[in-house]
Amino acid sequence: LESQGRRLSEGAVYGPRIGLTENSLTLMERSRGSGEQWDLGETKPNMEALERGGLYFSCFDMLFTEDAAWLVKLSEASPALALPMTRMESREEPEQCPVIDSQEQGLSPELERQVEERSLEQVQSMVVGEVLKDIETACKLLNITPGMLVCTTPAATISHFQELPGIINELWSEADSSCSGQPIHLWQFLRELLLKPHNYGRCIRWLNKEKGIFKIEDSAHVARLWGLRKNRPAMNYDKLSRSIRQYYKKGIIRKPDVSQRLVYQFVHPV
DNA sequence: GAGCAGGAACTCA
């Protein structure tokens, strides 16, 4: 999710998290294998094609820029398949893609080419149908409307999508801790604060993110936030730090090698 | 005085 040019092999990992089904990922993979390859340098002209063709582009497509380019190429090749995102109509995909052995049937080169094009269009149709269904599912999961994803210009589209995967990450991050049905752990809460430096940088911040070393700048504030989260109005730093110290023997948090006041270290930094 | 370390008893899901 974090970098925009990741290949589908990684999509197979992240796809399910954003609602992409294994089915559509497989279809996209297959189509990539049989079709042309585009590098990231071709994104821009394809974005121009996107504007010309009026194809709406979802943030989920940007998760895999190469695949986004593929979809744009698809829209150029077969405009009828390029459905506007806002409509979110689920297409009736073909039952299966026919495999035609043109050699055995003795088809002419021209007819063979047409057969291949037809087959490719059917595959593309299946892929688009699956992707659109997945996007609809993902929108439902994230409680966002498809209209939120519509952009009018390529530049705005790129900018918008760069912001949206960040928001999605945050939503998933919060979902991990608050929607799983499990009470949040203190170390998770601290990590949450550290992951939002623009919000909590004044009360807690990384000293060395790679090593997982962080400093509590405003102990009273962090304790107050923890108390709010756990509905413990009497929480203070003395109690919070006692909970942190419980992590010493569990191997979750420890004091750094050079011990400093209000400085702790995650034993296994992310 | 604030923070640190750790024991012990307690609550809560």
Next chain:
DNA sequence: TGAGTTCCTGCTC
């Protein structure tokens, strides 16, 4: 039973 929470004593900076 696990994960804190609360209270405590003693120590260091």
